[in-house]
Amino acid sequence: MIIREVRESFPVVKNYVYFNHAAHSPASKVVAEAIQKYIDSWEKEGTGKDAMAEKSFAKLIGAKDVEIARMPNTSEGLNIVANMLHYRKDSNVVINDMEYPSNVYPWLMQRSRGVKVRYVHNVDGKLLLEDVEKMVDDKTVAVAVSHVQWEKGFRCDLRGLSEIAHKHGAMLVVDAIQSAGALQIDVKREGIDFLACGCYKWLLGPSGAGFLYVRRDLINEFYPPFVGWVSVKMKSSQSFDLFRIALHKTARKFQAGSLSSLSFVGAEAALNLILRTGVERIEKRVLTLTSRLIEGLEDVGVKIQSPVEPEYRSGIVNFKVNNEQEVLSKLVKDKFIVSLRGGGIRVSPHFYNTIDEVDSFVSKLKSLIK
Numbered sequence: 001m002i003i004r005e006v007r008e009s010f011p012v013v014k015n016y017v018y019f020n021h022a023a024h025s026p027a028s029k030v031v032a033e034a035i036q037k038y039i040d041s042w043e044k045e046g047t048g049k050d051a052m053a054e055k056s057f058a059k060l061i062g063a064k065d066v067e068i069a070r071m072p073n074t075s076e077g078l079n080i081v082a083n084m085l086h087y088r089k090d091s092n093v094v095i096n097d098m099e100y101p102s103n104v105y106p107w108l109m110q111r112s113r114g115v116k117v118r119y120v121h122n123v124d125g126k127l128l129l130e131d132v133e134k135m136v137d138d139k140t141v142a143v144a145v146s147h148v149q150w151e152k153g154f155r156c157d158l159r160g161l162s163e164i165a166h167k168h169g170a171m172l173v174v175d176a177i178q179s180a181g182a183l184q185i186d187v188k189r190e191g192i193d194f195l196a197c198g199c200y201k202w203l204l205g206p207s208g209a210g211f212l213y214v215r216r217d218l219i220n221e222f223y224p225p226f227v228g229w230v231s232v233k234m235k236s237s238q239s240f241d242l243f244r245i246a247l248h249k250t251a252r253k254f255q256a257g258s259l260s261s262l263s264f265v266g267a268e269a270a271l272n273l274i275l276r277t278g279v280e281r282i283e284k285r286v287l288t289l290t291s292r293l294i295e296g297l298e299d300v301g302v303k304i305q306s307p308v309e310p311e312y313r314s315g316i317v318n319f320k321v322n323n324e325q326e327v328l329s330k331l332v333k334d335k336f337i338v339s340l341r342g343g344g345i346r347v348s349p350h351f352y353n354t355i356d357e358v359d360s361f362v363s364k365l366k367s368l369i370k
């Protein structure tokens with residue numbers, strides 16, 4: 001599928017230069033049509049066809065279907081992991097000071113169980129492996145990290161982090177909401193133990209749909225912190241055993257109940273769009289756009305707050321200007337959709353955006369700050 005065809009599927013491009021995928025993606029025609037088809041069936045037949053979105057997500061991240069559970073969002077997936085790990089006496093968890101609250105608060109809650117939470121401090125917006133290694137020891141239960149940091153877009157070395165964690169018997173827990181759909185992820189190659197992700201950012205789907213990946217050999221090791229009818233195997237095709245809990249042997253055991261069918265129908269359509277396009281191709285395109293943006297910002301002379309080294313780049317570029325709120329208001333007025341984050345303006349283009357859009361953004365910014 002060529003980029004031009006995909007671009008035509010996003011009506012937003014007719015009215016805006018949309019560079020805000022790190023906040024929320026716009027709806028594509030394929031997602032809207034899939035949801036509408038479900039609604040039509042629901043209206044006429046009383047139900048709609050369920051989506052197989054977890055199969056598509058498994059394919060996207062190099063996992064097996066049995067390793068994926070449906071979640072309503074990233075936060076719930078991370079909470080499940082944080083609350084079911086085996087904590088020993090004087091256990092600790094290692095996080096960092098750039099994380100989104102979703103990957104901080106579930107770990108802080110474990111302090112009531114005697115778990116210590118250790119913070120690795122960033123160096124100029126980067127999380128250095130040597131600094132993580134100093135914090136991890138044989139009492140570390142988990143290293144929790146976002147693949148891409150939400151404010152300034154630093155991309156972590158997941159393989160390097162997993163090697164550090166596993167050397168000490170710890171788990172690598174990844175928040176992938178700012179990378180899945182924009183960058184390649186291979187959970188086996190990277191050595192990821194748990195991964196949580198919502199669909200409404202780079203995966204181009206609706207809110208209310210997300211996933212939890214649990215490495216296959218860990219599924220039976222952990223007991224979910226809460227269970228429901230989805231978690232268990234039925235006694236027969238028509239009944240449940242109400243006298244014992246027979247949990248599924250797959251990651252489905254970590255899903256308690258029903259979730260939004262509409263959201264997962266939209267998520268499946270979005271995931272299939274990404275898979276048809278090819279995530280390798282998408283990553284190359286996204287990094288080409290952000291590289292062009294960085295070059296333009298350097299020419300304008302603004303302070304770039306995102307790491308500029310190629311190995312650390314992602315789909316997010318953050319830069320600082322004077323009177324950022326005023327500049328943002330003028331950009332939005334001129335139909336450029338970006339965000340204020342981390343004390344600067346955060347720009348996050350996706351693969352269907354164009355070089356011309358990047359150049360026009362840089363030109364407009366230059367006119368606003370001259």
